[in-house]
Amino acid sequence: GYVTMVCSFQVPCLCSGASCLLCSCCPNSKNSTVTRLIYAFILILSTAVSYIMQRREMEPYLKKIPGFCEGGFKIHEADRNVDKDCDVLVGYKAVYRINFAMAIFFFVFSLLMIKVKTSKDPRAAVHNGFWFFKIAALIGIMVGSFYIPGGYFSSAWFFVGMAGAAFFILIQLVLLVDFAHSWNESWVNRMEEGNPRLWYAALLSFTSAFYILSIICVGLLYTYYTKPDGCTENKFFISINLILCVVVSIISIHPKIQEHQPRSGLLQSSIITLYTMYLTWSAMSNEPDRSCNPSLMSFITRITAPTLAPGNSTAVIPTPIPPSKSGSLLDSDNVVGLFVFVCCLVYSSIRTSSNSQVDKLTLSGSDSVILGDTATSGANDEEDGQPRRAVDNEKEGVQYSYFFFHLMLCLASLYIMMTLTGWYSPDAKFQSMTSKWPAVWVKISTSWVCLLLYVWTLVAPLVLTNRDFS
Secondary structure: OHHHHHHHHHHHHHOOOOOOOOOOOOOOOEHHHHHHHHHHHHHHHHHHHHHHHOOHHHHHHHOOOOOOOOOOOEOOOOOOOOOOOOOEOHHHHHHHHHHHHHHHHHHHHHHHOOOOOOOOOHHHHHHHOOHHHHHHHHHHHHHHHOOOOOOOHHHHHHHHHHHHHHHHHHHHHHHHHHHHHHHHHHHHHHHHHOOHHHHHHHHHHHHHHHHHHHHHHHHHHHHHOOEOOEOHHHHHHHHHHHHHHHHHHHHHOOHHHHHHOOOOOHHHHHHHHHHHHHHHHHHHOOOOOHHHOOOHHHHHHHHHOOOOOOOOOOOOOOOOOOHHHHOOOOOHHHHHHHHHHHHHHHHHHHOOHHHOOOOOOOOOOOHHHHHOOOHHHHHOOOOOOOOOOOEOOOOOOOOOOHHHHHHHHHHHHHHHHHHHOOOOOOOOOOOOOOOOHHHHHHHHHHHHHHHHHHHHHHHHHHHOOOOOOO
């Protein structure tokens, strides 16, 4: 009843543009920002629905779907009471179907929005409005996706999801670089305007904190993810990324770099270093060898109860069981991954071209349009008792690329799918709940590409001297 009541109040707005939605709580906001926030909310809501589908309480309902107990994600656990009529991780299959629908929805919109230049384009009205019909279409695609025959769908979509998730990790890196540049520039400007000691101390404190956290991460990774007589791959991953992060930090403060980019510094490098350590941990968390890939619970056990076993004994690391069977929460690395995803998604939705530093990745409009907007222009929209609406600041030019924004959300849907399912292959034997090496190499390779991209943002002004990077 409550949902029906809410929908009855919102349907008129859902049929209008983004300027109507959220108008009561943010009357002076820009149309471009409100639209992106709505799309971000839809994606976050679908993430919550995907997580709910993985819960054990949903299994009886999912098993009733015709043909849903056929195909991949088979369970092969001899020591567990497996439902013989449906020995499939239906929660994982549901996550695949939901995010398939989300990816298709945003991919179609990305194609539809190619080369939209202003809000006067009829396609811009589709992008910024008709919310009722878009949400209805999305729900229809989701419902229909649950009836896709098993066959090779899950296996094929796994490789599509792995590739899309890898690209989204790179997009996250670019957004983090953009955020770090904007943060550093803002505080350096305040330091130059007045009270330099305070802002210098703040910059130094945060930079030191990020590097200290990175060093702690390296220590923990060496302690728990390596062994003196094994885990050679993990030793290589940690060591090479540590060396690369040191090299990147030195490059960021090199005199030649400072000459062309005086705003670059260790704050950006510290954030990239910490993110690289996270990617390293996330990659090793997918390693098939459980002795080189301990769970978070084993960390807690070793720290809180180090004297439970004799020093010369070998503790057996328990093999985790599928989340959909245990009803447990997500793995720790997946929780961190979702947190980083939400932060990057929100940041990409509220950022403007006035603070973009990395080639305006998702933006293509002119700065003057945004900088020329004032709070008074929004207030003028309320005349003669008319409802407040967000300011349409895209009449002269869009403030971000509609095409790329939807493509980013498409890739984000694939990233969510892989994160919620632990990057496990649909044809994996869930008796041991292990993933495959391709997922490990995709993540670790992405960390190297991320560092390469960051170095390129530093050296690009030296190489491409005929371009303006200010």
